Amino acid sequence: MTEFHLSQIRLEGRITMEQLKIEKMRQFYDLFPYPNRPIFVSPKLDAQLTAHGGFLMMLSKGRTILAEKIWFLSSKYKHSNIKISKEEFLPVYNEMIEIFPNTKRILLVGCGTDEPLLFRKLHPENEIIAMDLSRKAIQKAKKKLAFHTILNVFWNQKTFKKIEFLLGNAEMILKEKAIGKFDYIQCFGVLHHQPDPTGILLAISQKLNENGVLRLMIYSFHGRKLERRIQNRYSGTWDSFLQKKGFKFHIVIKYFQLRVWQFFNFIGFFRSTFERFRYLGPGSASVADALMHPSDPGFSLSYFQEQAQQFGLELVYCEGKLENEGYVNGFENPFLVWNKIIEADKKQELLTNPILIFRKANKVEQQI
Numbered sequence: 509m510t511e512f513h514l515s516q517i518r519l520e521g522r523i524t525m526e527q528l529k530i531e532k533m534r535q536f537y538d539l540f541p542y543p544n545r546p547i548f549v550s551p552k553l554d555a556q557l558t559a560h561g562g563f564l565m566m567l568s569k570g571r572t573i574l575a576e577k578i579w580f581l582s583s584k585y586k587h588s589n590i591k592i593s594k595e596e597f598l599p600v601y602n603e604m605i606e607i608f609p610n611t612k613r614i615l616l617v618g619c620g621t622d623e624p625l626l627f628r629k630l631h632p633e634n635e636i637i638a639m640d641l642s643r644k645a646i647q648k649a650k651k652k653l654a655f656h657t658i659l660n661v662f663w664n665q666k667t668f669k670k671i672e673f674l675l676g677n678a679e680m681i682l683k684e685k686a687i688g689k690f691d692y693i694q695c696f697g698v699l700h701h702q703p704d705p706t707g708i709l710l711a712i713s714q715k716l717n718e719n720g721v722l723r724l725m726i727y728s729f730h731g732r733k734l735e736r737r738i739q740n741r742y743s744g745t746w747d748s749f750l751q752k753k754g755f756k757f758h759i760v761i762k763y764f765q766l767r768v769w770q771f772f773n774f775i776g777f778f779r780s781t782f783e784r785f786r787y788l789g790p791g792s793a794s795v796a797d798a799l800m801h802p803s804d805p806g807f808s809l810s811y812f813q814e815q816a817q818q819f820g821l822e823l824v825y826c827e828g829k830l831e832n833e834g835y836v837n838g839f840e841n842p843f844l845v846w847n848k849i850i851e852a853d854k855k856q857e858l859l860t861n862p863i864l865i866f867r868k869a870n871k872v873e874q875q876i
């Protein structure tokens with residue numbers, strides 16, 4: 509496992525503000541790995557078909573009718589628990605693996621505790637590299653994979669193919685380490701925490717093969733104003749992280765206070781905040797991630813899309829849930845839907861964090 513962090517920065521003799529912010533975030537995710545679902549919980553593949561490389565490749569190649577069908581099957585399962593029948597599933601799945609065969613390489617940037625297992629189950633034979641800043645997150649991801657490998661041997665007499673894990677700041681790893689290029693990069697819930705989101709987005713775009721696909725999830729901006737106000741209450745404590753003495757103790761005390769507050773909100777005690785807490789659920793990782801995060805300054809939604817475009821990434825799809833319309837999906841005209849999502853965010857009517865899918869344009873297209 510490769511490691512890039514503070515000790516290495518210190519060797520270079522100078523610590524910048526950006527490196528301190530990254531180090532603070534590492535401390536945070538070591539204390540509160542995300543999403544940290546119980547080890548025995550396995551991702552439901554039927555609900556996650558839209559994370560499959562085949563779905564993304566279809567969008568990138570303009571096969572939107574089939575992609576739309578996959579989205580509806582998957583969301584029927586996710587939102588109404590309606591199972592996908594074998595007759596419906598098999599032809600669609602075969603198309604997905606034909607368009608995204610097992611020779612394609614996958615990279616998970618900021619993989620957290622659960623993404624590696626999901627991607628291994630979606631893509632049993634593909635090469636997967638997963639990177640994260642937090643040692644704890646990687647340890648948990650590995651344990652989860654090992655546990656489900658045993659189950660897989662037991663039920664299907666098959667082990668899971670290994671995943672390579674890289675520990676450290678993704679931007680540095682992507683720039684410094686010879687890991688080759690990828691056909692599919694997933695970066696979910698990571699960009700908006702970076703001191704320099706543009707740097708990491710550029711590094712990601714440079715690691716994509718021509719016609720490779722990128723799946724991004726970014727936070728809504730206006731909808732998270734309350735979260736950012738609450739995060740400010742904890743920022744002083746996080747700022748003291750370099751004076752090791754007492755830092756963790758103070759964070760843990762504040763965290764327990766937050767959990768008590770979460771409980772009273774959850775039972776409807778505080779009118780102004782209880783809906784937000786309901787939305788976060790009773791989990792410990794999600795409430796810490798949303799409300800105690802030390803580095804979530806907030807970026808406008810248009811910022812990421814515009815940057816991506818400058819790096820030769822073409823928007824091929826986006827989705828979000830709006831208060832008045834429900835889910836909106838950019839199968840046919842992603843830019844139109846993206847503008848709708850941005851407008852809804854301004855009015856605080858965007859109910860989910862949006863997902864964007866990009867295709868790396870080839871060199872000729874980039875020059876035009």
Ligand SMILES: C[S@@+](CC[C@H](N)C(=O)[O-])C[C@H]1O[C@@H](n2cnc3c(N)ncnc32)[C@H](O)[C@@H]1O
Nearest residue numbers: 537542618619620640641642645677678696697
């Ligand atoms: C909100 S969690 C998302 C985890 C996972 N992608 C998911 O959606 O379940 C953000 C993850 O990104 C990792 N992370 C944040 N900044 C990073 C960076 N610069 N390099 C590598 N990992 C990073 C954190 O350690 C954390 O595990």
